[in-house]
Amino acid sequence: MKALLPVFCRPMGYIVLLVSVFLPFILYMQGLVTDQNLVFYLECTKLLMMAGSLLILLALSKNESLEIERIRIKAMRNAVFLTFIFIFFAMLYRVAKGGIQNFDSDSFVIFLIINVLCLEFEMKKNMVDKAFKK
Numbered sequence: 001m002k003a004l005l006p007v008f009c010r011p012m013g014y015i016v017l018l019v020s021v022f023l024p025f026i027l028y029m030q031g032l033v034t035d036q037n038l039v040f041y042l043e044c045t046k047l048l049m050m051a052g053s054l055l056i057l058l059a060l061s062k063n064e065s066l067e068i069e070r071i072r073i074k075a076m077r078n079a080v081f082l083t084f085i086f087i088f089f090a091m092l093y094r095v096a097k098g099g100i101q102n103f104d105s106d107s108f109v110i111f112l113i114i115n116v117l118c119l120e121f122e123m124k125k126n127m128v129d130k131a132f133k134k
Helices: 009-029 038-058 066-097 107-133
Strands: none
Touching (some): 066 107
16 A cells, blocks of 8 residues: 655644544633533544544655555554454443443544554564664
């Protein structure tokens, strides 16, 4: 999977993720989050997390090579597998608990975050492997 965005989008994606994590708390302390607009802020936070994750996943790395493209594909495969496991166990937990609420729409956000974690782990592992092979 080839990268579509320039190198500077990678750190920008991390900044967007940090903003999306802390912005709801800051808005709540300012008194802007109420019961009437809670769903709006929840969905906006999810969109910011999706945008930040996609910026990280689709950005070029500093030393982009064919090996990094293979790592991206491997991270995508691992993320799909881990997301299905997570969703499966979350659904089993809800069935065992007897909850009748629907499964939330967070699965895509979870997939993207797991994908970013897998990508970062594989890239750091590749860097360490290269350092010790020399």
